Amino acid sequence: MIMQPNQILILGGGVAGLSSAIALGRRFPSAKLTIIDKALTSQRDPGFGMLLMINGVKALQDLGASEILQDFQPIKRSLIKAKNGEVVFDETFGEGQIYCCSREKLIAGLEAAFQRNVPTFEQLHKRCVAVDVSATGFVTKITMSDKTDLCVGPEDLIVAADGVHSVLCSTLNSGMDRPVSTVNELVSSIYAPELAEQIGNTFHKTVMCAEGLGFGLVAPTATHVIGFIQFDTSKHTIPKSTEERRALYNLAVSKIDACNPHKEFFAKYASIVDVVGASHIWKPINCELPSKLHVKNAVLVGDAAHPLLPFTSQGVAAALEDALALADALAPEATIESSLINFERVRRPIVNEYLQGGKRILKDFLQPDGSITLQPYCEGRRQEAKAPETTTLFTNDQVDFKQLSKKAYNYRWATLGEGIIPLTAADSDFPIAQPIREAMHEYIEDGYMNYGPATGLPELKEEIADKHDCDADQVFITNAAASSMFLVAQQLVKDPNDEVLLADPIDFLFQRAVEQAGGVVKRYAIHAPDKHNPNSHWSFDIQDLKRLITPKTRVLAICNPHNPIGRVWNRKELEALTDLAIEYNLKIWSDEVWSDIAYNGDFIPTASLGRDVAALTYTVLGFSKGYGLAGLRLGAIIAPQARDVEEISKRSLADDTGYGVSVLSQVAGLAALKQAGYWQRAFVNHVRGQCQRSVDRLNKMPAVHATMPQGTFVVFANVSSYLEKSGMNEEELVEYLKVETKVALVPGSPRFFGPSAAGHIRISVATSEAVLEEALNRLEKGLATLLLRCNHLPESKSTVAEEMVLPRKLLNTVILQNQQFRGAVKPPCARRAASLGCPASSHRS
CATH class of the missing domain: 3.50.50.60 (FAD/NAD(P)-binding domain)
Structure with a gap:
């Protein structure tokens, strides 16, 4: 230290x-x-x-440099209009909150x-x-x-x-x-006291989307005015000469309608601006x-x-x-x-x-149609500014173990024995965001619970469409992302024995869905990272996929962020996959359930790679990972076209009310997208730290190797050395750890994730730091003791072993407490049990 x-x-x-x-x-x-x-x-x-928003002003104060602002006047209002004078955004600010310096x-x-x-x-x-x-x-x-x-x-x-x-x-x-951005900015400054007085403390901007222009004016002092033009370089040549720059100012003024009351400000600026040595082109990245x-x-x-x-x-x-x-x-x-x-x-x-x-x-x-859609974002920013404090949302005192023991199923708190810490199913231990609870409560208080539309609430579909740059009629709301997986498989597997390319390892739902639809799984390997290279990550070879393609291959599946390995595929990797799909005319099945949990800011939706890719892609979305809504069973499919949604709706029997999604769940989903962004971002920040803590601790344990996930809140750790030494398989090791350390994990067994998952365990970290720390302490001691037993070393020589009193229970007498694990673990033979210090038994209780 x-x-x-x-x-x-x-x-x-x-x-x-x-x-x-x-x-x-x-x-x-x-x-x-x-x-x-x-x-x-x-x-x-x-x-x-340079605009300094309220956080920038505070930062200057904290740096002891706030005297910089004494020479400048505060901005008290931001007024953005369309070319015809229609107000797009109008907000007033408190004294001394925003400056331009x-x-x-x-x-x-x-x-x-x-x-x-x-x-x-x-x-x-x-x-x-x-x-x-x-x-x-x-x-x-x-x-x-x-x-x-x-x-x-x-x-x-x-x-x-x-x-x-x-x-x-x-x-x-x-x-x-x-x-460089498609939009560049021409900026200049003039001495114009009269115009500065007219502009006052207001930031003026007129947006002309159809023309690819935006013209803004602000007076940082009582004597100077700064003017800037944002321009789409696909529509306007970057001005180099003085004449070209002056012409761009005049062009922008000419595009503002006469009915816009502030046109005179912009016209006056353009008439007196001196662009000789007093302007520059900003080419933002x-x-x-x-x-x-x-x-x-x-x-x-x-x-x-x-x-x-x-x-x-x-x-x-x-x-x-x-x-x-x-x-x-x-x-x-x-x-x-x-x-x-x-x-x-x-x-x-x-x-x-x-x-x-x-x-x-x-x-x-x-926007090619010239529409103005800034307002929803601006409203969102105002909501975020009023969002509650997030620093205490994910502390240990927020985890209500009493509630979890009654409500958290799926091999978690409600299904395991007392004292067992479940780092199993990818579900959160924290209460959901307050705005979601309030939206559900308000809907219930209205007193009506009527049928909803077959394909989902229009408001929710619109919100998803806006986020994913598609049309609302391409969105089909489902009762969970898992349901989406089966519906997509049924949509894409048209004939018996149609082949689907799946990564190995990958979430088991892919294989279940393909086989249920009558398809055939063809797996391509994702290669494990090099234990000796800290910069190594799981990766695939596109040639492996090409070798698997036959005349029966119909679908290429992508999981991004990838469960269980935690990769967020970069643009080059995604383009390699989508180029292959285009070359062989394969439909693309993109599971983006984890897209709300990406740490490097570089998650790329598959369908965003181009129109030709979007025309092939079915995207699966969920609300359980980023917002903790697993129990509400809510998901969505984005299909290439509206007619595909109609087909899915008919096939699911939603049109006949044989399938449907709770309207209350959809109300919660809408509130999550519109009002719970602060919670989701804070949650991502928390679980990122949890992942890093887990990886750091695991890599300090003998013969364990883990890489920091780029997304998801699960860590996939290589424990193959323990399996080799003990003779156990992954599921037996997980049972051993549950018995000996009271920590439940998910085995990286082939039946859950595929053959390439062998030798791994999956750890879910969406709990508090204190709970995770306790679980990692237990695992460290349990693995150390197992290693000692495997090496036939006396426990008296181990400090770790001396600190821990291990229960002498039989691996083959543990009651499996979750149906999905029932029957999965075979009792070890008497010789193996004896070698681990456990007496052999011939019965299961």
Whole structure:
């Protein structure tokens, strides 16, 4: 354990770099701090305007740099209109909540605050051009632009704040693409006191979606006005010359209808704007979060980690918040590595929401029919701003064991013996979000429980369609994702012996559904990660799939995020699969039940890969993983076309009321999507930490290997060494652990997940940190004792064994307490039982 970094190296001296220097310099005043940035402040482009939302203003205050705002006037209102003057969004703000300030003043103010707070530091006027990362996950060397090297130790901290072209980011995320957004922004600033007075404290913007234009004005001071035009580069050439830039301003004005009362503001700005040397083109990046945001002694912050689209207005605030969160995460008695893990756990879901919000508005801006659909998002943002505190939602005191012992079935608390901790079925131990409960209560209080539509409530279908960029008539609501799986199989398996390509391992419901529909399963292997390579993940070879394809092959199944291995397939992998489906004219069955539990912000819906892919894809969705609604039995299918939904409805007998979904469940699902986003994001943050804790602990246990899942809240651990030494199979090992340690797990047996699951156990972590910690402690002791027995070592030599009084029960006398496991475990032979220290028995009780 270390108390502080030996030295702090900050790559980049912009907003993210300076704010990180302030926060870390205050946190570790005796650590050597160095800023590495080739450009001096005076050499930087001055910039024109940066919006600071309320969180950014607070971050400046926390950094001791709020005096920056003294030269600027607050924004008290945001008014967004369509070209015809129709109000799209109108919100007022409290005094001093939102500002627009210049980059020049922001940098100068941060630099002044840094010098006040950190009097001793070093600045290297160089640029980082290369970073060496060791196989063990440490940055060991930084190469400078002058070809000198800076050696780095494991107890040094490197903060990469060097922008969208960050060397560390590209080193950690090889092959990552950061494409420029379709929408660019022309920004300029003018001295115009009269116009500034007319604009006042209002942020004005007119959106012209059909024309691919947005024109905004804001007065950061009483004398200056900043104007910006967001333009779709597929419709407008990027202006380079002064004439072209002036022409773009005039074009935007000409597209605003005369009935728009604020057209005169925009026209006046366009008439006096001087674009000679006083404007620039911003080409924002439109990408997902990198898979890796840190290694053991280095971390990405600001644009190096998360370049944001202009629609978010969070670019500066997010960088400031990164700095504060990083300093907070570096606990005095924690390692740098564990602190950076905690930092990412906190920041990733927050900045990913900013990023995804920007993408949603970008999609609205690019609507081909010119429709304005910003309002629902804006309303959602207001709801989120009023969301309750989330820090206590998933603590141990939120777990009601009395309720769980009565209600949590499916091989969980209600079905197991007293004192047994179930890390089994992928179900949450926490109460559902309050808005969901309130919506259900309100619906019940109305007093009516009538039939609902055969294919689902229109409001719920619309909400799902909006989220997945499809039409509502492509959505069919089901009574659970499991039901969806069987319905899709029946839809796609047309003839007996039609073949379906399934991954191995994969959730058992795929095989059950295919066989029930009369199809034939053809499995392709997903190869396990290399135990000796910490960067290795489960992977497939597309050639393995090609070799399996025959004239009878009809369907390619995809599970993403993948149960049980936790992979979130990247774009390259998904495109390899979908290209294969297109080449061989295969339907695509995409199970995206876990899509609400993805940790790296890079989940890609299969159908989003293109129209040709969407035309082949049936997507399965659920509400049990991300919102804890397993008991309400609610799911959905997104079909390629409306007529496919009609076929599914007829086949399911929904049209004849032989199949249907509780309207109350659908009310809950709608509330989840519209009002429980805060809960879902906090839950993802919690279970991500649980997964990391589990992986860290498991990998410290002898002969156990686990990789951090990229999605899901299950950890798939390799325990094959224990099986080899004991002669047990996976199900016998799980029974042994349940008896000896009182921890219930899911065996990675072929009947649950396929042949490639052999040698593994699956651990569900959707419980409190305290419960998980106790379970892992028990497992560690139980496995250690088993290893001692297998090696024929006396227990008196083991500290672990001395601490634990093991019950001497027979493996073959355990009562199997869940129907799905009944009959699955065969009693071990007397010789094997004796070798494990258990007396043999000839009966089952």
